[in-house]
Amino acid sequence: MNYRHSFHAGNVADVFKHVVLVLVLRALHKKDTPFCVVDTHAGSGVYQLERLGEFEQGIGLIWPERERWPVLADYLSVIEKLNGKAGIKYYPGSPFIIREYLRPQDRAVFMELQPGEYVNLKTNFNGIKNISVHHVDAWSSFKAFVPLRENRGMVLMDPPFEAANEFDNVVAALKQGARHWRNGIYMVWYPFKSRMMVRKFHQAVRALKMEAQAIEFMTLPDDVENRLNGSSIVLINAPWGVMDALRELLSPLAVGLAGASGKPEVRFVDLRGSYTA
Numbered sequence: 259m260n261y262r263h264s265f266h267a268g269n270v271a272d273v274f275k276h277v278v279l280v281l282v283l284r285a286l287h288k289k290d291t292p293f294c295v296v297d298t299h300a301g302s303g304v305y306q307l308e309r310l311g312e313f314e315q316g317i318g319l320i321w322p323e324r325e326r327w328p329v330l331a332d333y334l335s336v337i338e339k340l341n342g343k344a345g346i347k348y349y350p351g352s353p354f355i356i357r358e359y360l361r362p363q364d365r366a367v368f369m370e371l372q373p374g375e376y377v378n379l380k381t382n383f384n385g386i387k388n389i390s391v392h393h394v395d396a397w398s399s400f401k402a403f404v405p406l407r408e409n410r411g412m413v414l415m416d417p418p419f420e421a422a423n424e425f426d427n428v429v430a431a432l433k434q435g436a437r438h439w440r441n442g443i444y445m446v447w448y449p450f451k452s453r454m455m456v457r458k459f460h461q462a463v464r465a466l467k468m469e470a471q472a473i474e475f476m477t478l479p480d481d482v483e484n485r486l487n488g489s490s491i492v493l494i495n496a497p498w499g500v501m502d503a504l505r506e507l508l509s510p511l512a513v514g515l516a517g518a519s520g521k522p523e524v525r526f527v528d529l530r531g532s533y534t535a
């Protein structure tokens with residue numbers, strides 16, 4: 259495997275995002291019919307953890323005490339696949355996690371724009387029959403991949419939110435999805451930096467009139483604007499049982515990751531119907 263060094267890999271946001279991802283993938287196994295997962299912003303797939311990296315406040319807090327976390331067994335077993343049972347050196351990105359959940363009848367599409375990340379991604383998943391890797395801009399290529407021919411599966415959108423208009427890109431893709439593949443599962447991760455931008459995004463998701471929920475996972479107080487106090491996921495058409503499982507496991511996880519000086523809080527926001535601010 260080609261490991262990309264990363265300061266951010268395995269941080270609090272990754273743990274939250276990947277725990278949710280594993281629950282959705284696990285739920286897709288409830289039926290034998292094939293599914294497809296589109297990962298629009300895939301990254302390189304696997305990361306070598308850096309000393310003093312952000313993982314120390316993320317997976318680094320959970321891993322040494324993993325027997326205390328039976329509810330995270332599926333997620334932790336993917337990490338164990340990379341590291342064995344001893345210390346943690348590597349962290350799986352979303353493509354690695356998705357690959358672990360593909361059955362012979364399923365497939366995945368990975369998109370990545372940054373050339374270095376793409377080369378690693380391509381190398382890591384080369385020759386796997388049911389995985390295709392594309393060096394493309396996810397936003398302009400979205401229409402080429404969605405709707406999925408299986409009519410079953412999910413689209414994961416995990417952009418870097420470096421561009422000022424990233425929420426607009428996400429909303430445009432969701433609108434396209436709502437129009438052409440209404441029964442798809444959509445999972446969008448976003449940073450909880452600006453309350454105003456999040457509110458505007460929620461308003462746009464409500465306007466889709468789909469089965470949408472936002473899950474806000476905070477480990478630091480959220481009254482300071484423009485700081486990564488936490489992150490959120492909008493989940494549209496969550497498979498049956500996933501929201502209940504999240505309600506049970508995310509609060510203790512936030513407590514476990516917040517540390518002594520943090521402020522753990524998990525909020526669920528119903529984004530169905532019309533918007534009232």
Ligand SMILES: C[S@@+](CC[C@H](N)C(=O)[O-])C[C@H]1O[C@@H](n2cnc3c(N)ncnc32)[C@H](O)[C@@H]1O
Binds near residue numbers: 298301302351394418
């Ligand atoms: C937050 S990282 C993805 C992490 C990955 N989803 C995971 O959970 O392991 C975002 C990735 O999107 C890539 N990217 C940025 N803009 C893109 C675009 N327009 N289309 C496709 N990929 C893009 C970046 O190079 C980066 O690797």
